[in-house]
Amino acid sequence: MNIIVVGAGKVGRQIIGELSDSCDIVLIENSEKIIEDITSEYDIQSILGNAVNVDVLKEAGAKNADIFISVTGSDELNIISSMIANKLGAKSTVARVRSPEYSKSAKFLSSSLNITKLINPDEEAAVQILEIIKYPLAKSIEHFANKKLQMVEFKIPNGSYLDGIDLKSFRKTLGYNMIVCIVERGEEVIIPKGDTILRSNDNIYVTGSKKDMDKFYDSINVKTKKIKKVMLIGASKICFFLTELLLNEKKRCQDYRNR
Template structure:
């Protein structure tokens, strides 16, 4: 597809990375010459300096040839206007990044009445991912398929685990439940294992099963944790607002620590059932005064990766059952795992996945992609899709399909 991408910030370049990897023809628009030049050099794409909402700039970016405009700038209004201009210039599809909670509550209106085909809110997407983990804290990460009936969860095998040093076929027989270990990461390599594959300590497993069977799986291997009922959130970001709102709706206790007094008052007014504390979340004395060691979960959502990491390490040290760390700039999550932080989220990735899933559904209309989940640093993926039309693959038994290596259905 020919795609115009407006905005070369964190989210924009993450989206761009996936688009280039999948062979799309991308032209990037950004009003910062230096940023644009770096983007062009790093990703070998075309670029236009200027305002993405400008008709003249989009024409210069060859809007008449474009199949889609994706607006990921930091300004919501600019993104919405960029999509409207693109549509007026005849671009068939428009995708906008919109972050403001005021707009998030009227996404259906923006899509229906303004003709924007997809609106993505990175903070709302991140909050939804965190919420899934807090509901089932036994897992490191969770992705759902088949209208939330099927889950794929990530877990690390410890040396004393009942899974260690056993072949998969014996594990399934011993546990007596329906599940599939669909991928294993070991020493930087990933494998799609067969029944004779032997699980080793420190392997990272990706387990897929129905929801109830996932619960039983973790109970039988002794790693089940009840859902988090008391959650401390450090930092008063937009993600904090979305996450706390959903937690409170589920009757979960929420305590927020925010250093900026004005922002703390805003959150307190918007979330009256939450306990909002004005203070520095990296202050250990304050954290212990507020009972960090008694929490079921701690989620670090400040604007600084380093601060989130340090606070999360403290929470791990005092044995908080579930610790979730947000990172924005850190590019090597393996290092965080090695120092004890297993559940790390990067909001920009959730946005990129959602946009990529939408593009794939348009690129292959006969096989509509419903869910797309990338893991192991994007070297592997799980996809759910409908086969809506007859093809050479329909009516064929799975054992007779000629699949690429390291592929499983």
């Protein structure tokens, strides 16, 4: 796989470190010192220059790139370079943006500018924090289908109504559409069938829509108090996004209770 990475800051360096052994990577960076540092550590190609320069992108091989990833400190440079790379023939383009204004119009920008994905790391961090607040018992949460589906990993607590229930009765008991994908019982990993019986302390992976997952989580016998008050310290971009998410979540819960 041919990948072009623009910018070798913390994010760019992390991407290169993860992918350099399995992919052909070309780094575009405007700092000669950073290029020397990166190329001494990883077996990659590098080009000194500005990623909004068409000649630089052509030299980097944008025409044949499977993925073009722009993660410099400039939102505008990331967006423009991704647009140009797309025009030159890059199959997929990813641009990092950190401005709240760009994040609010991410879908419009992606479709109108032909950028495959706009990613805001601060917003993603805020989403992760919100999930910790909402699902304190969950060990991990994964998203699929543009975040319409969730897979939540958690341990069945003692005293839960799930203790002793078989999967044939699982959805009937819940009253909504949920699927148990994996059951971990001690050292054993079980691919569940209809006659699989859940036990307390089982580690289970459950998949469903976000709406059904919220109902399911509320129905579990959780011995942790529901978080009602949150104090945020610091006025960072993460704080901005988290505040907005918390207010939206509060409104959603109020609307649900008023039905």
